[in-house]
Amino acid sequence: MPGPDVLREAERQLTVCNACRYCEGYCAVFPAMELRRAFGTGDIVYLANLCHDCRACYYACMYAPPHEFAVNIPQVLSDVRRQSYEQYTWPAALSRLFASIPLAAAVAAGAVAAVAGLALLLAGPGRLFAVHEGPGAFYRVIPYAAMLVPGLAAACYVVAVWGAGAARFWRETGDAMRAPVTPWGVLRALWDALALRYLRGGGPGCPYPRERPSHARGVLHGLVFYGFLSALASTTLAAVYQDLLGRLPPYPLTSAPVVLGGVGGLAMIAGTAGLIVAKGGSDRAPAGAGAAGADYAFLVTIGLAALTGMLTLALRATQAMGAMLTIHLGVVAALFVTAPYGKFVHAVYRLLALLRSRLEQEASLREDR
Ligand code: SF4
Ligand code: SF4
Incomplete structure (x- = not known):
């Protein structure tokens, strides 16, 4: 509390x-x-x-x-x-990661090192630094099961911790109107979140990084947010190609998973870089204590995940692919491991707060009629 x-x-x-x-x-x-x-x-x-x-x-x-x-x-x-x-x-002991950026960085570095160790163990230096081409090229560096099982376990853990936090947040935050959850309220809250409605500062944009209003923060946040959704769609589509259509990666540059992943990756790189620069020059007077560290940690991790993903794509026909893929998977693992204990959680609580806001507004309008 x-x-x-x-x-x-x-x-x-x-x-x-x-x-x-x-x-x-x-x-x-x-x-x-x-x-x-x-x-x-x-x-x-x-x-x-x-x-x-x-x-x-x-x-x-x-x-x-x-x-x-x-x-x-x-x-x-x-x-x-x-x-x-x-x-x-949850667990409460790990909540220290929110406040301690060195500790969070050490955990993230540990995740990268674990993936690198796994790749060396499974592929050995010979296969790690060889050229791999054709269907299944990535899996000759790290076998599919070695990617899938830890990835699924980490995703389930993140969803469980976020879900438990979301349930507590919903139970303990106040509802002034005792408003019931309605499908229309849920849809409107989702739209508020997807449209980044409140990053417009009431119309002229946010006065960020300094007092003059501009749409820069909204645009940069949008690049990270929609870029992330595009990368997520790319991964989902790649799973469909592989597991339902029987087509193993790497896919052609013009295929839907590569186009979606490439567009999303570039958007995230531009968005995170822009937000880091804007934060560096922002007015500290309205900033919360210790908030900047968590913001930087999140932006750097998600930006590195996008950058290493793009480099893996660019180098996939070269000897550097194995090492780049290993680094990319390590950074993605770090993103997963730190997701419940860093700025990523804001997506969960802000969405719930937007939902409560919409439900309260609906109930208030009903009461006024
Ligand atoms: S309460 Fe927050 S979102 Fe609303 S105007 Fe102030 S800083 Fe902006
Ligand atoms: S007290 Fe200041 S921040 Fe609060 S509503 Fe009035 S002008 Fe806005």
Whole structure:
């Protein structure tokens, strides 16, 4: 649970905002806040995960520091959000990875080293650095079963930890309207998430990395998000080609899995690089304590996964393919291992917060009629 100090501070600032209400057009946080008279722990955690850290309310606020009210909503909600990630993950001992970037880096490096060790064990230096061509070329470096079994086990683990966290988040966050889950509410929340609706800062874009609004953050976030979905579609399609159609990789450059993977990979590289540069030049005043480290760790890992994937594609007909494939699989393993204990979890809680927001809005409209 977020610490009492940060909860008290969030409650104080939200109470000021609830009286002021100047920022209600910027995002979903303020309309959700206005449905509440008081802010319990669950309400605050919910509102924190609804916040997209666009910072529009900070730059618009007449009560921001140095005013004595010292309202800094993006900062305090970022602090709550980070602590809520630690609260909802499992096992609790591993929640330290959120706060310790060196520890997270060591775990990620361990995953890369484990995959490299496995490749050396299974293929040996001879096959690892040889040219492999034709159907099944990748599996002559690392056999299919050695990729599939650990990959599936890691994916199941991630889904289980995320699922347990999601169930706790849903149970413990406040619902001001006691709103039932409706199919329309679910569809609208999914659309809000897919369209990255609240990364538009209420219309003119987010005032990020500095005070001037721009759509840069929304575009860069979109490149990472849609690039990831495209890469996911590529992997799924490759599984269909292989397991249903009996066609082993590597596939031609013009095939759907390669086109989707290539487009997704390039988008993720551009998006993560742009977000890293933007974060480096961003205003630290509205930033939460310790948030930047987790953001950088996530961006670097996902960017490296995309970069090594693209290099594997580019070098697949050369002697370097085996080593590149091994590094790529190691980085992907690191992404999986750290997924429940890093910034990746924001996707789960933000989606649930968007769903609660939509359901509350529907219930509020029904009540007004
Ligand atoms: S952030 Fe400032 S201006 Fe915006 S609603 Fe809160 S107190 Fe008012
Ligand atoms: S930082 Fe942006 S998303 Fe977060 S509460 Fe302020 S306006 Fe809303």
